Amino acid sequence: MKRQRLRQLKTWLIVLAGVAALYGIALLVAGYLARQDQLHAIERIASEAIDRTDTVLNEAGDVLHELHEQEPKDCGPEHIARLREVAFESAFLREAGFVAGNWLLCTSFGVVGPPLWSGAPDWDDSEGFRIWFSIKPLASPRARSMVVQWADHNVLLDPRQFVDVRSSELPAVRISILSDQGRLLADIQRGTVNATDFVETEHASERFPVRARVSSPKWAADALADRYLKTQLPVAGLLALVLVFIAARRIKDERKPEHRLTRLLKDGRIDLAYQPIVRLADRSWVGCEVLARWPEDDTPTLRPDEFVPLAERLGVVQRLTDLVVERSLRELGSFLHRRPEFYIALNLAAEDLTAPRILPILREGARTHDLQPAQLRVEATERSFITPQAAIEVIRRLREAGHMVALDDFGTGYSSLGLLQEVTLDALKIDRMFVMTIDSPESDRGVISHIIDMAHSLSLATVAEGIETEVQCDYLQGRGVEYGQGYLFSRPLSADDLIHKFELAERGLSADRVATCRIAGAPTHKN
Numbered sequence: 001m002k003r004q005r006l007r008q009l010k011t012w013l014i015v016l017a018g019v020a021a022l023y024g025i026a027l028l029v030a031g032y033l034a035r036q037d038q039l040h041a042i043e044r045i046a047s048e049a050i051d052r053t054d055t056v057l058n059e060a061g062d063v064l065h066e067l068h069e070q071e072p073k074d075c076g077p078e079h080i081a082r083l084r085e086v087a088f089e090s091a092f093l094r095e096a097g098f099v100a101g102n103w104l105l106c107t108s109f110g111v112v113g114p115p116l117w118s119g120a121p122d123w124d125d126s127e128g129f130r131i132w133f134s135i136k137p138l139a140s141p142r143a144r145s146m147v148v149q150w151a152d153h154n155v156l157l158d159p160r161q162f163v164d165v166r167s168s169e170l171p172a173v174r175i176s177i178l179s180d181q182g183r184l185l186a187d188i189q190r191g192t193v194n195a196t197d198f199v200e201t202e203h204a205s206e207r208f209p210v211r212a213r214v215s216s217p218k219w220a221a222d223a224l225a226d227r228y229l230k231t232q233l234p235v236a237g238l239l240a241l242v243l244v245f246i247a248a249r250r251i252k253d254e255r256k257p258e259h260r261l262t263r264l265l266k267d268g269r270i271d272l273a274y275q276p277i278v279r280l281a282d283r284s285w286v287g288c289e290v291l292a293r294w295p296e297d298d299t300p301t302l303r304p305d306e307f308v309p310l311a312e313r314l315g316v317v318q319r320l321t322d323l324v325v326e327r328s329l330r331e332l333g334s335f336l337h338r339r340p341e342f343y344i345a346l347n348l349a350a351e352d353l354t355a356p357r358i359l360p361i362l363r364e365g366a367r368t369h370d371l372q373p374a375q376l377r378v379e380a381t382e383r384s385f386i387t388p389q390a391a392i393e394v395i396r397r398l399r400e401a402g403h404m405v406a407l408d409d410f411g412t413g414y415s416s417l418g419l420l421q422e423v424t425l426d427a428l429k430i431d432r433m434f435v436m437t438i439d440s441p442e443s444d445r446g447v448i449s450h451i452i453d454m455a456h457s458l459s460l461a462t463v464a465e466g467i468e469t470e471v472q473c474d475y476l477q478g479r480g481v482e483y484g485q486g487y488l489f490s491r492p493l494s495a496d497d498l499i500h501k502f503e504l505a506e507r508g509l510s511a512d513r514v515a516t517c518r519i520a521g522a523p524t525h526k527n
């Protein structure tokens with residue numbers, strides 16, 4: 001029971017770990033996808049910002065080309081009006097001006113008097129493009145502007161429009177436009193960007209000396225993760241439910257006897273009990289029958305007449321036989337070696353007699369523990385003869401190898417008599433149901449009497465099972481039955497108890513409980 005509970009606990013712990021893992025994976029995946037989204041978002045924003053910057057600067061170039069083409073260029077009313085028109089029509093330009101070298105002569109607001117020196121440009125290129133990143137316009141000195149000049153005209157731009165890009169799903173982001181020297185030209189911030197941990201990207205213009213830098217605090221990804229969690233958590237929940245369902249089914253299945261038996265056999269956890277077989281004449285212990293037992297710590301326990309047929313039905317009875325042989329020799333091997341006159345009787349199932357598989361197992365067991373083959377006896381029931389010819393052959397070879405063979409539960413099946421004619425055996429075990437009839441009126445003892453006669457006529461040794469009373473014992477002994485087993489002599493014992501009681505009796509220290517135990521061939525001790 002304890003083991004079963006532990007297994008159930010283990011299963012539930014695995015389920016718990018599985019559910020936690022599912023939720024953990026959902027969180028991790030959502031976090032990963034959100035971080036990817038955040039990276040894609042800042043890349044997109046940076047790309048859009050630099051595209052927009054390029055577009056504005058290219059458009060300024062187009063305007064400057066147009067202004068250069070047109071006449072008059074004399075700061076007269078027509079010229080000023082054209083400058084004003086250009087500034088008015090363009091969504092990007094604040095002001096347009098006419099220059100001679102780096103001297104500003106007039107703007108869309110009128111003639112500049114005296115001409116204004118703009119200083120050296122911050123950048124120029126081979127095509128004559130010049131840029132001043134931060135100039136105070138005459139009309140609005142506080143709104144610092146960017147001046148782009150080509151040939152004989154210049155235009156004023158507000159760099160803030162470079163960062164006027166599509167808003168993103170990011171709850172916090174900072175977009176900056178910088179000159180190639182790192183001077184901040186424009187900056188916009190959405191949400192609270194007050195974290196120390198950022199993800200950041202920069203895109204530079206291929207033509208102009210500007211770059212866009214976009215950064216977003218790492219925590220902003222959490223807001224995006226929520227979106228994924230909304231879909232992933234229900235899926236994880238569903239999978240968790242499936243896990244719990246499977247575990248509950250498994251636990252329920254594990255309670256079924258067939259699963260429990262299969263597991264016990266797989267784990268090699270079958271216990272054994274040994275019931276002494278006595279010589280009725282002096283009640284000495286000559287051997288013992290090996291009886292399989294369901295382990296006590298695996299409740300509810302099943303009786304052998306429940307789990308042995310079940311093992312047969314499940315096709316795992318050979319595993320049971322192997323375990324019984326292996327364990328009985330492990331427990332009693334050295335005892336048997338010290339007592340070559342003592343034997344163990346192993347129950348064989350029908351399947352064990354369909355092929356000679358058992359022979360090398362017994363041979364190996366006897367060899368390992370240095371035992372006589374006669375110390376390893378086998379008991380076959382009538383039911384074992386499902387493939388009679390194969391069973392007869394296996395029994396022949398067992399006997400040839402020195403193992404004595406007894407027919408168990410004789411008389412309880414239908415083929416008893418026919419079977420006895422076909423197969424050569426060493427002993428016949430008289431079933432408990434016939435032994436019980438001894439206590440009945442004389443007329444009911446007919447069958448047992450016939451069985452005993454028949455065994456004698458076939459020169460078979462006889463072992464009566466289930467002897468519980470002195471009356472039964474006396475009757476059987478009187479009828480010439482040589483051996484018996486039953487509660488009258490001893491209940492099935494553990495290996496240690498069997499050895500202990502045997503040795504006590506041998507040393508003449510027999511206590512009340514071993515009063516009926518005498519050692520084969522040794523003087524009898526009676527209390």
Ligand SMILES: Nc1nc2c(ncn2[C@@H]2O[C@@H]3COP(=O)(O)O[C@H]4[C@@H](O)[C@H](n5cnc6c(=O)[nH]c(N)nc65)O[C@@H]4COP(=O)(O)O[C@H]3[C@H]2O)c(=O)[nH]1
Pocket residue numbers: 275290291292293303304305308320321324347348349408409432465466467468485486487488492
């Ligand atoms: N009422 C009563 N019962 C007594 C008395 N003396 C012995 N018994 C019981 O009678 C059964 C004798 O074993 P079985 O006829 O071979 O019958 C066995 C045997 O056919 C089968 N079995 C047990 N162990 C194995 C095994 O390892 N392999 C196979 N194939 N069958 C096994 O299970 C059957 C039942 O075994 P158990 O329950 O251990 O029951 C045992 C034993 O405990 C008594 O005085 N009174």
